[in-house]
Amino acid sequence: MPTVITGLDRCAQAGKLLPAVSALTEFGSALHVLRDPGHHGLDEWAGGILTSMSPRLAAWTRSWWWTAQAIRATPFVTPTTSAESFTDRLEHLRALPAQELASQLLRPIAPTGDRQVALRWSRSRGAAVEACVEALARRPQEAAEDFLAFLRSSWQEWFEAEWARIRPVLAGRARRFADLAALQGPGPALAALDSSVEATPTGVTVHIAKVRAARHDVSKRGLVVAPSTFIRPHLYVADVPGRPLLLLHPADAGPAVPSAAVVRRRLEALAHQGRLEVARAIATEPRTAGEIAMLWNVDPTQVNRHLRALAAAGLATTARQGRFVRYRLATDVLEELGKDVLSLLLR
Incomplete structure (x- = not known):
């Protein structure tokens, strides 16, 4: 069974089908690649970035990159559709209660934010992750401040320069999606994002060729569509309760893939x-x-x-x-x- 997104017509009519260009979301994808660049074909890029980091940031990166793996922490899958900058997003996260931010960061191993679940499964992921999760669960203020400091240092040391290179590419792709959605409708526009996305004849539903069977009605909650230069070969669907569904897709459509x-x-x-x-x-x-x-x-x-x-x-x-x-x-x-x-x- 594929992943199915329904209610696209009402979503678009309500103005809730939105393209997004998000620095923090793209940073999450870059962090994912730094952890495991091989299947992205970005070994050389990742090696260069990691080598350029200060020892302090390199250690920080190793302790936090679990938050951007198969399931990503909520801050990385909550893109804005405005011109909000990376620094603006940091300030928004800083304004959250530490306990709330800590719960959001635990999403990859405890989607509900349950600290005991997070502590249990962190033990299978090595000492660095266990220590990080321990801090989030038991010392949320300290851990939240550490995460924000990590983001700030990453921006200053390497991601600001990367974002200057990447942002125009993502902005152009987001505009093309918005134009196509306005001309042909949401279904065809989504199908044009990647060969794994197929629109039904009515154009109000799309099927995504993924192993996990899921069904998402976006007629009321909305759908945010964000391109990424790092996400390939993944097509990431983030379902965070109380938030619009996020579809994170490669900025360039790849070769055809079998269902x-x-x-x-x-x-x-x-x-x-x-x-x-x-x-x-x-x-x-x-x-x-x-x-x-x-x-x-x-x-x-x-x-x-x-x-x-x-x-x-x-x-x-x-x-x-x-x-x-x-x-x-x-x-x-x-x-x-x-x-x-x-x-x-x-x-």
Whole structure:
């Protein structure tokens, strides 16, 4: 099942379908990349940034980057749609009660802000994370001040320069989304963001090819759409209760990706021992069902069934030779299957 976003027509009519360019949201994506740059293809960039940091900031970064991983802390998924600066956002966070900010920062391991849950699961993440979560849970004032100081130092040492480079790219992409939504409607505009997003014929609902099945009605709560230069290969949907849904997408649309259903069908086809053996029989040269049945002494009806299943999953191609139909393994599809699985899991 994909992630489904509904109510786009009423969301747009109410003026709640909003593009956003947010320095703090983009900083969260950059922090995510610094922790694990490999699958983003940004090893060189991350290495350069980390090397340029002062020892103090490098240690700070290692202690806080868990807040921007698979589930992100609330400050990173609450973009504004105005021209609010990074410094403005820091002041907004500073004005929050320390306990509230601490609860927001615990979202990655305790979505409800439950301190006992956070303390329990922090122990599985190493000493640095455990110490950080311990401070958030038991000394929120001290931990909140430490987080804000970390953000300020990050801005001063490296992210201010990065933001000057990135902001025009994101602003241009946000304008294109707003223009397309006004001309063609919200569904087509969202579908143009990434190949994993598909609009229904009515354009009031979109399906996002993700592993997790979820359904979000944005007719009343609103939808904020924010581009990112760091987010690829992810397409991040942040569902924070009481806030608009956030769709964080790559600034540039990537190559086409298969749906979760297609990937699952291909894996299921190969998981069957009989189909795997038939796939081996057509891996090096095309063969007919009858030839395979004869060579391997198996039931031709079963061979036919396995070949049709492989072809239906896109794992085999067919070519007619007179009255014969020969099957060949789609080796190029199989070579990409591992990448497709990884892409789906990362998305």
